[in-house]
Amino acid sequence: DGSLSAKLRLTTTHAASFTGVITLSTKEERARGEERPGEYSDRKKKRKVSDGGSEATAETDHKTPSSASTVTTNTSKACATTPASKPPCPVGPVDPMKLKALSMGFTKELRILLTKVESAGRQTFNISELEEQKIPLSKICIRNTGAEVVRACKGTRVKGKFKESFLLPTFSVKPNIATTALIPRAKLNPPTPSIYLESKRDAFSPVLLQFCTDPKNAVTVIRGLAGSLRLNLGLFSTKSLVEANAEHAVEVRTQVQQPADENWDSSGSTQTWPCESSRSHTTIDKYAQYQASSFQESLQDEKESENEEEGEETQSSETSEPKTAGKIIKFGTNIDLSDPKRWKPQLQELFKLPAFMRVESSNNMLSHVGHTILGMNTVQLYMKVPGSRTPGHQENNNFCSVNINIGPGDCEWFAVHEHYWDAINKFCEKHGVDYLTGSWWPVLEDLYSSNIPVYRFIQRPGDLVWINAGTVHWVQAVGWCNNIAWNVGPLNSFPAYQYQLALERYEWNDVKKVKSIVPMIHVSWNVARTIKVADQDTHKMIKHCLMQSIKHIQILREQLLAAGKKISYQSRVKDEPAYYCNECDVEVFDLLLVTSENSSKKSYVVHCEDCARAKSPSLGGVVVLEQYRMEELMRTYDNFTLAPSPFSK
Numbered sequence: 001d002g003s004l005s006a007k008l009r010l011t012t013t014h015a016a017s018f019t020g021v022i023t024l025s026t027k028e029e030r031a032r033g034e035e036r037p038g039e040y041s042d043r044k045k046k047r048k049v050s051d052g053g054s055e056a057t058a059e060t061d062h063k064t065p066s067s068a069s070t071v072t073t074n075t076s077k078a079c080a081t082t083p084a085s086k087p088p089c090p091v092g093p094v095d096p097m098k099l100k101a102l103s104m105g106f107t108k109e110l111r112i113l114l115t116k117v118e119s120a121g122r123q124t125f126n127i128s129e130l131e132e133q134k135i136p137l138s139k140i141c142i143r144n145t146g147a148e149v150v151r152a153c154k155g156t157r158v159k160g161k162f163k164e165s166f167l168l169p170t171f172s173v174k175p176n177i178a179t180t181a182l183i184p185r186a187k188l189n190p191p192t193p194s195i196y197l198e199s200k201r202d203a204f205s206p207v208l209l210q211f212c213t214d215p216k217n218a219v220t221v222i223r224g225l226a227g228s229l230r231l232n233l234g235l236f237s238t239k240s241l242v243e244a245n246a247e248h249a250v251e252v253r254t255q256v257q258q259p260a261d262e263n264w265d266s267s268g269s270t271q272t273w274p275c276e277s278s279r280s281h282t283t284i285d286k287y288a289q290y291q292a293s294s295f296q297e298s299l300q301d302e303k304e305s306e307n308e309e310e311g312e313e314t315q316s317s318e319t320s321e322p323k324t325a326g327k328i329i330k331f332g333t334n335i336d337l338s339d340p341k342r343w344k345p346q347l348q349e350l351f352k353l354p355a356f357m358r359v360e361s362s363n364n365m366l367s368h369v370g371h372t373i374l375g376m377n378t379v380q381l382y383m384k385v386p387g388s389r390t391p392g393h394q395e396n397n398n399f400c401s402v403n404i405n406i407g408p409g410d411c412e413w414f415a416v417h418e419h420y421w422d423a424i425n426k427f428c429e430k431h432g433v434d435y436l437t438g439s440w441w442p443v444l445e446d447l448y449s450s451n452i453p454v455y456r457f458i459q460r461p462g463d464l465v466w467i468n469a470g471t472v473h474w475v476q477a478v479g480w481c482n483n484i485a486w487n488v489g490p491l492n493s494f495p496a497y498q499y500q501l502a503l504e505r506y507e508w509n510d511v512k513k514v515k516s517i518v519p520m521i522h523v524s525w526n527v528a529r530t531i532k533v534a535d536q537d538t539h540k541m542i543k544h545c546l547m548q549s550i551k552h553i554q555i556l557r558e559q560l561l562a563a564g565k566k567i568s569y570q571s572r573v574k575d576e577p578a579y580y581c582n583e584c585d586v587e588v589f590d591l592l593l594v595t596s597e598n599s600s601k602k603s604y605v606v607h608c609e610d611c612a613r614a615k616s617p618s619l620g621g622v623v624v625l626e627q628y629r630m631e632e633l634m635r636t637y638d639n640f641t642l643a644p645s646p647f648s649k
């Protein structure tokens, strides 16, 4: 169905050397409408793979004689479009029909350079492929092949570190939330979306997933979910935990008990944002004793005040609430339930949850990290007495979070949509507390006067709280209770929102020199390798991130080689973690700059480019390890195509 043509052009450009170009071009011509979408993508894939292949061989010859370029131009004119010289993609939305039309009837060509050389009195020909025409780096976009991205990098001199963002600057899927319109006071306390499930089946409905992950819904409470699913929460009761692992480690926060909507400074005269607490360690057994005795004490107090009341009618009648008069309390936090052997019945019970809420599922980005991130893709437990505070925060890298109250007491929650995080950040700055790493408890009046709506609700035993991506929240125990929590990064409902927020925080962490607990570049490559992404926005964002990653790697690679560094390939092994810079905690992907801190002990330390150069500008003593072949990354990038939507049939 195609025609094959071969041209041979010979041009003499120099008396001593003889240069020729052979062009073999296969022209594929098809009638419009003949091609079905499946065939198109299939053919496109093949083309990309062959592109990658020719790139690999073209690399062997960098010294193309300058005279050859004139010949190349001639040949290009003679042909129709070639993959390398197709017009750069437009910035705006692309008409898929036009894109399709462009792909029809393209030609494939292999340009070969013949150079006559004389050696030892004999004439021979050197045969090498011509370097393909480069697209300027500034014109490169996600519709270019991996080979084209790499080629564009090769032709660009970048001085110093390549600092482009992994995010598309002009593309956002965040909901439109008006900030200019003044919200009436009454609406600054919006009702929290609360879902009552009528049957067990409703928990598994895609509607629930959609509701929880909708970017407009900052937080959702699913009332009595544990009851609907017949979850045995008793497995997480203090009694069961002691029976299971009495000696297990508990981190303790010592805090001052106060009403949930107040946060007094140390002098007790004004309300403030910082809420520092001191940290210590204990065991489940010891905390359990503390929790029980705290409860007994309060029963005793209640009895006494009842007696007083009988004697004196003038006393306050508020005896149902625990006393909140600046008592020192201990909060048992971050108890690690990751060990599947130690916590088998507990972890098994959580398999009863709908897939999107589970600790592990194929559509959860955190299940594609390839290693454990404690408290994120594993379960953490919290043991509380009234007043125990989890200060304000967004989850690591803005991931969603799932929290179940085990009971017997309640918890009180406060939540603010992601849209307002920077306003809260500014309050923290004003009060001298670090937004990302410090402990702070928002003064509600400050938020209301800044026109920020705050969700406030009670989580009863058996209620599941879904914190959507990026939601700022803070929690206080009303009664004595335990909670379990973990993170999820759903890729099957509004995935672009989660992905965008995760990458945004990844880059903000970089600016603030705070470690991104989720190694987003590593995760993005893993997702591209293993998941079929059918959502166009998500595909676009991930593909862009991969493209930026290729650029970062290729440019650094060239700079290292130009500086005379040797790059040693060392492939990754199973369960090998993502790497972070030893000095600044930035994720280091693919090219690891390694020093041996103590040669006799064989301890190796990974550095980022900046920190390695800060130590030694010439990178003396630094070994460069490469964890992926460039061809491998290019292949993953090229094969990461938009999957057909399951709903389009």
Ligand SMILES: [Zn+2]
Pocket: 581, 582, 583, 584, 585, 586, 607, 608, 609, 610, 611, 612
């Ligand atoms: Zn560093």
